[in-house]
Amino acid sequence: MQKIVTLKGTKDGFQLLVDQAAAFQTVLDEISKLIEPLKKEATADKPLELTIKTGNKLFTDKEKNATITLIEEKSHLKVKNIEAEVVTIDSALKWHNEVSPKLQISTVRSGQIIEAEGDLLLVGSVHPGGIVKATGSIFILGDLRGTAHAGAKGKKESVVVANFSYDAQVRIVDHVHVIEQPDAKVSEGSSAVEVVYLDDLHILRISPLSDIKNLRPELGNVTGGLING
Secondary structure, rough: OOEEEEEEOOEEEEEEEEEOOHHHHHHHHHHHHHHHHHHOOOOOEEOEEEEEEEOOOOOOOHHHHHHHHHHHOOOOOOEEEEEOOOOOOHHHHHHHHOOOOEEEEEOOOOOOOEEEOOOOOEEOOOOOOEEEEOOEEEEEEEEEEOOOOOOOOOOOOOEEEEEEOOOEEEEOOOOEEEEEEOHHHHOOOOOEEEEEEEEEOOOEHHHHHHHHHHHHHHHHHHHOOOOOO
């Protein structure tokens, strides 16, 4: 007969494995019996950390709180985390929005604002006075003459990739960089596709596009990523 709960010791503390088919109240009863002896093995000065693994069983917030309260009140164990191998639909949709680039085919004219959750791929140009804004990175296949604001909700790893041959403004999180190009360069019609990023000192830097894999290697590892191996 399979155990309802199983306690395993690891180098980082303890793991509590929960039978995903068991009723929640049964799980609580079994946990209560199992942890009782641990009260003598730990001291209040040094609580032992416990990770609870529930497999394909998702605990509600109420169930999580009840489990944590029971364990921490009946023993000197400290619940580090409660982990499941499944996620809620809302969590999955949120993750999908964060990692899937949004494609927008448009010319952004003065006074217009385009916003996106996650990364944004814009096929078109941004005119002076136009704004593109994303919580992730921004990739512009066109001229940037307006404002590009990446990492709008605090993602410091975000980058902006665009043709920076013209005057423009780039923002990453709350850091701002104004790009001013000499008239001679603009009149030549040269293309300067580069990447703007936030370095370890929180300073905005501009580098050649060829450096992007070294600067942000994780960009090519995300499903649906824009940079491939």
